[in-house]
Amino acid sequence: MGQHFIGRQAIVSKAEEIVAYELLFRSSEAPDHAEIQDDISATSNTIMNTISCFGTQAAMGRHRGFINVDADLLMSDTLEILPPERFGIELLETVAITPDVIGRCRELRAKGYLLALDDHTYDPRCRELYDGVVNVIKIDITGVDSAGMALLVEQFRPYPVKLLAEKVDSRERYLECNRLGFDLFQGYTFSQPAVMKKRRWDGSSAVIFKLMQQLTAEAELEDMEQTIKQSPPLVYKLLVLVNSISLGLRAKVVSIRHAVMMIGLHQLKRWVQLAIFATDGESCLDDPAVDLAAVRAVFMEELVKLTPLVRRNRHAADEGYMIGILSILTAVFDLPMEEIVANLHLSDEVLDALLNREGDFGVLLSLVEQIENLEFERAAERLEVLGIPLMAVLNCQKTAYSWRFGL
Structure with missing residues (x-):
C-alpha cells in the first residue's frame, strides 16, 4: 500500500x-x-x-x-x-x-x-x-x-x-x-x-468507470449506490468529500445514498471525472483490507436486519454497512478512530459503536469481530443475550462472502 x-x-x-x-x-x-x-x-x-x-x-x-x-x-x-x-x-x-x-x-x-x-x-x-x-x-x-x-x-x-x-x-x-x-x-x-x-487506500478503477457510465446514462440512484458499495475505499472517500464540499453541514450522514443526495448528482459526476483524470490505473483488488471491509460491511448490514434496530430506524441497515467499513480504518491508516471520524458527520449511535463498541451497533460490531477472530464461545454468549440464532448469523456471513466474492 x-x-x-x-x-x-x-x-x-x-x-x-x-x-x-x-x-x-x-x-x-x-x-x-x-x-x-x-x-x-x-x-x-x-x-x-x-x-x-x-x-x-x-x-x-x-x-x-x-x-x-x-x-x-x-x-x-x-x-x-x-x-x-x-x-x-x-x-x-x-x-x-x-x-x-x-x-x-x-x-x-x-x-x-x-x-x-x-x-x-x-x-x-x-x-x-x-x-x-x-x-x-x-x-x-x-x-x-x-x-x-x-x-x-x-x-x-x-x-x-x-x-x-x-x-x-x-x-x-x-x-x-x-x-x-x-x-x-x-x-x-x-x-x-x-x-x-x-497511507493510500484506493479502489478499483473499474468501479470508477462503471459509476461514470451510470451517471452519464442517468441510471437509478439505487444502482449507483450498489456500484459505490463495491469499493470500500470509494465509500470512505465519499464521506470525506461530503464534509469537504458541503459547508455548514448539519445533517448526519446515514447512508451512501444520503451522502450522494447531500452533494448532488452533478457534483458526484464532477468528482468521478476528477477521479478518472487522477487515476494511475492501479487497482486495490489484491488489498486484503478492501476484502475485509467489504465482507464486514455486508455482514453488519445483514446482522442489523435481524434486530429491532430496523423497526426503530429505517436507516439502521445502511448505518451498519458504513460502520463495517469505517471500523477497519485504524489498521488501514494507522490512525486513532477519533481522528478518522472527526469530520465525517456521523450519527451519535454510529460514533458510539466505532469509538467505544457501545450501543446496539457497538454490540453487533463486537460480535462480528469475535466471529472474525474465531472467538466462538464469546460470540455464542453474546448471541444468546441478543436472542439471535447461530444459523441466522452464519447465513449473514455467507451472504457477505457471496456478495464480495460471488460464492
Missing part, C-alpha cells in the same frame, strides 16, 4: 500572518518536489487528495487553498466541485489569455472564486483581467532588482489587484518587497513547501 501526498506552502500578509496556502502536486516518486508530466493529472490528483483523502480541514485548516490549473481544466465544469469559499484558482503561466479564458474567469469570479495569475508580469493585453476579474498577481522576484520591482508595482497600481511576491528567499528581500508595496508574500523566508502524507 502506497501513500497519498500533498504539498502546501504558506502565503502570508504584510503582518507575516498566514492568509492562504498554495496546494502543490507531489508524488510518491518525488515527494519533496514536483515532477509533473501532465498538468491535468497533477491538478486532478491535488484536488482529489485534498477533498477526498485528507479533507479540506486537515489540508488547509481555516485558510483558503489555491490550486494551479491549466487551460483545459480552467474551462472544464469539473473544476467547480471546489467550494468557492475555500479555494482559489491559480492560472498557470502557460494559459493563453484569450477572450474565452477571460469570459471563463469572469464566470468563476461571479461564483465567488478568488483568481490568481501565476508567475506573471505586466501585459497590456491582460488589462481586462486586471480590472476587477483577477484578485492576485503573483510575481516571481528571482533576479528582479529594486528598480524592476518598483516598476511592476507602479504598472499594477491603477488596478484593484493584490501583488504577491513569489520566491522570497531572504529577510532582506521580504522587507524590500514590503516597502515597495507588495501585499502578499510566499517563499522559503516564511516556509518551505510542507509535504503531508497519508
Whole structure:
C-alpha cells in the first residue's frame, strides 16, 4: 500500500500572518518536489487528495487553498466541485489569455472564486483581467532588482489587484518587497513547501468507470449506490468529500445514498471525472483490507436486519454497512478512530459503536469481530443475550462472502 501526498506552502500578509496556502502536486516518486508530466493529472490528483483523502480541514485548516490549473481544466465544469469559499484558482503561466479564458474567469469570479495569475508580469493585453476579474498577481522576484520591482508595482497600481511576491528567499528581500508595496508574500523566508502524507487506500478503477457510465446514462440512484458499495475505499472517500464540499453541514450522514443526495448528482459526476483524470490505473483488488471491509460491511448490514434496530430506524441497515467499513480504518491508516471520524458527520449511535463498541451497533460490531477472530464461545454468549440464532448469523456471513466474492 502506497501513500497519498500533498504539498502546501504558506502565503502570508504584510503582518507575516498566514492568509492562504498554495496546494502543490507531489508524488510518491518525488515527494519533496514536483515532477509533473501532465498538468491535468497533477491538478486532478491535488484536488482529489485534498477533498477526498485528507479533507479540506486537515489540508488547509481555516485558510483558503489555491490550486494551479491549466487551460483545459480552467474551462472544464469539473473544476467547480471546489467550494468557492475555500479555494482559489491559480492560472498557470502557460494559459493563453484569450477572450474565452477571460469570459471563463469572469464566470468563476461571479461564483465567488478568488483568481490568481501565476508567475506573471505586466501585459497590456491582460488589462481586462486586471480590472476587477483577477484578485492576485503573483510575481516571481528571482533576479528582479529594486528598480524592476518598483516598476511592476507602479504598472499594477491603477488596478484593484493584490501583488504577491513569489520566491522570497531572504529577510532582506521580504522587507524590500514590503516597502515597495507588495501585499502578499510566499517563499522559503516564511516556509518551505510542507509535504503531508497519508497511507493510500484506493479502489478499483473499474468501479470508477462503471459509476461514470451510470451517471452519464442517468441510471437509478439505487444502482449507483450498489456500484459505490463495491469499493470500500470509494465509500470512505465519499464521506470525506461530503464534509469537504458541503459547508455548514448539519445533517448526519446515514447512508451512501444520503451522502450522494447531500452533494448532488452533478457534483458526484464532477468528482468521478476528477477521479478518472487522477487515476494511475492501479487497482486495490489484491488489498486484503478492501476484502475485509467489504465482507464486514455486508455482514453488519445483514446482522442489523435481524434486530429491532430496523423497526426503530429505517436507516439502521445502511448505518451498519458504513460502520463495517469505517471500523477497519485504524489498521488501514494507522490512525486513532477519533481522528478518522472527526469530520465525517456521523450519527451519535454510529460514533458510539466505532469509538467505544457501545450501543446496539457497538454490540453487533463486537460480535462480528469475535466471529472474525474465531472467538466462538464469546460470540455464542453474546448471541444468546441478543436472542439471535447461530444459523441466522452464519447465513449473514455467507451472504457477505457471496456478495464480495460471488460464492
